[in-house]
Amino acid sequence: MDDNRLDELLTDAVLTYRPPPDASLDVIWSRVEAEAFRAQPSKRAPGWRVFVGAIAATLLGGVLIAMHWNLKGVFFSAAIACGLAAIATFVMRRYPSADQVAARAARLGKPI
DSSP, X not given: OOHHHXXXXXXXXXXXXXXXXXXXXXXXXXXXXHHHSSOOOOOOOOOHHHHHHHHHHHHXXXXXHHHHHTOHHHHHHHHHHHHHHHHHHHHHHHSOOHHHHHXXXXXXXXXX
């Protein structure tokens, strides 16, 4: 193919090219906003079995640590401390703080 033939093909392509129709930006952005800012599904909190399993595992861990170190007086305090730590962790994850509630309300544009 020589340069003259290429020029003819390019000129023909320019003349016969069908430009795409203009996009309706309002329709596009309304769909983008609908998909991006729709309500998120609520996350389920872990069930009571997870809570009980976590407490049982931490208590068992405290018992095994106390038995390994052969500490009789520390046995009960370690087991209780592990259980209380598990309960506190569960409560902190389940119930948001006031700052988290206020931040979410502000993000959603709703008054508290």
